[in-house]
Amino acid sequence: MNLSCFKAYDIRGRVPSVLNESLAKQIGYAYALEFSPKTVVIGYDARLSGPALYGAVAEGLNAAGVDVTGIGMCGTEEIYYSTFAKGFDGGIMITGSHNPADENGMKMVRRGAVPVSGDSGLFNIRNRIEDGLIVPSVKNGSFSKTSFRDDYIRHLLGYIAPETLKPFTVVADAGNGCAGLVMKELAAKLPLNVTILNAEPDGRFPHGVPNPLLPEKRETTSAAVKACQADFGIAWDGDFDRCFFYDASGRFIEGYYLVGMIAEALLSAHPRENIIHDPRLTWNTQEIVRRAKGNPVESKTGHAFIKERMRAENAVYGGEMSAHHYFREFAYCDSGMIPWLLVAQYLSQSGKTLAQCVDERIRKFPCSGEINSVVRDIPVVIQKIESVYSGYPGVKTSRIDGLSMEFEDWRFNLRGSNTEPVLRLNVESRGDIELMQKKIEELLKLIRSEN
Known part of the structure; x- marks a missing residue:
């Protein structure tokens, strides 16, 4: 069986060649064996493959005796909220996030919305399936449908004092993901003038997969901010667990x-x-x-x-x-x-x-934003960069994540991708854009010379 959809933090793969109903059922059953929950809440995003995978996960959980509550189409954070606020033993969100429309995946949490990742049970689930897991045909658990959205929205409003907000004009681009479902209800409770773009969930993503980190995906939101003379703009990815901002000129904010x-x-x-x-x-x-x-x-x-x-x-x-x-x-x-x-x-x-x-x-503090470079050997390049800059006076070096080197008036972080031969560079300076740009060029020349 192809289990390449198991990643470090979640499950992601093309449907149905990698992720399908058969595997989803096994994942639900293996999740139950791994964590022994009595109750699990599940949901799915706007992707067309979502309902079928959602049903299959529920079947697998039920086969292990787990009572399943389905909240239907939602955002990932609605599963987080439901899990911790309503006392479920676990939660599974069927989502492909910002991936292409023909892909899907899962994000899992345990009681208290504690995340399940590769080193906290996700790979154990994979191994159980790899060992030849057989899902019983008898269903011992129940399945029920409900909605916690009203409670979730009340929770969101608790972070602010809505009556203190100025009557801003806001453009909100839901990207045909699930954010529009929540934004319509949330905006109605706020003293704001909100224009929601691409509000209706559509798993075909007719305007492209929502991923505002890609520069080519920002123009629609930016243009609408200017056209509406908005005070600011916001946009989300498909399952709206990330939020991106635009100022009144339509500029994307790092x-x-x-x-x-x-x-x-x-x-x-x-x-x-x-x-x-x-x-x-x-x-x-x-x-x-x-x-x-x-x-x-x-x-x-x-x-x-x-x-x-x-x-x-x-x-x-x-x-x-x-x-x-x-x-x-x-x-x-x-x-x-x-x-x-x-x-x-x-x-x-x-x-x-x-x-x-x-x-x-x-x-x-001007910054470069993340700059990616394809390299043949990530450790070799990082070692080379460190050797070049380690002799600088007063340098401070950290390896919390990749290589960070800090100097009196500039610093950089260089870290490798976990899934591809890519180095990610970030540079910032203390108020000196020219210095920052000079160091970017200097570092990229060293990084890319290895190719």
Whole structure:
């Protein structure tokens, strides 16, 4: 059996050649054997293959005696919320996130919405199937349908004081994913003028797969922000666990700068709390957090590592430049809805525009954004880069995630992909764009010379 769909953090593969109903049923059964839950909540995103896989997972769980509650089409964070808020022993979301329309996958959690990844049970599920798992035909568990969306929306509104929001004009691009389902109901409870683009879920993704990290996927949202004269714009990926921002000019905002803003927003109510951030770009976040009387804590990149570190540090918030934002009151899980609500309140209180807030930070800490390079041998290139820069006076080196090297007025992080021969470079400086650009060119020349 082809089990290549089992990845480090989740399950992803083409349907039906890699991921299909037969395998989905086995996954449901193996999940039950691995964790022994009595109750599990499941849902699916807008993809056309979702309902069939959803049904098959339920069959596998039922065969192991698990009572299953299905909440139908939803976002990944609705499964997180349902699991921790309603006391389920586990949750499984059928989602392909930002992958092509002919792919699908699964994200799994245990009681309390604790993530299931490769080193916490996901590969054990794979191994059980690989060993020749046979799913019984007798169903011992029950299946019921319900919705927790009203409660989930009330939970979201608890992060802000809706009556304090200014009447902003907002463009929200749901990308024909599931965000439109929630945004329609949420916007009706807020004093905002919201225009929702591509609001209806459509698993064919007629406007392309929603992934605003791709520059070619940003133009529609950007143009609508300008046409509507909006104060800011937001967009999501397919299962809306990531949130992306545009200022009033339609400019896409690098996710790095949102981490500091959201941290500051939360620290105003929770001073002296820990804030988790990834090591790719750090200086802006660290300065803002310390200024707001918080404690910045660096963690390895990736949702499993961030969530684990947040629990260990009891952090109120964690943020990655890739637009994943994690919240203690959301069981340390990532949400694509909470961030934009906090930003709307932050802008209402500050009296500044999003552009003004971000431009201040860009001037102070300009950054490259992530630059990818295909290389033949990742460890060899990283070792070469370290040897070149290790002789610089005052250099500080960290290997929390890949290689980070920090100098007096600039720093970089270089880390390899887990799935492909790609090196990811991030560079930032202290207020010197020319220096940053010079170092980008210098590093890329060294990295790519190996090819």
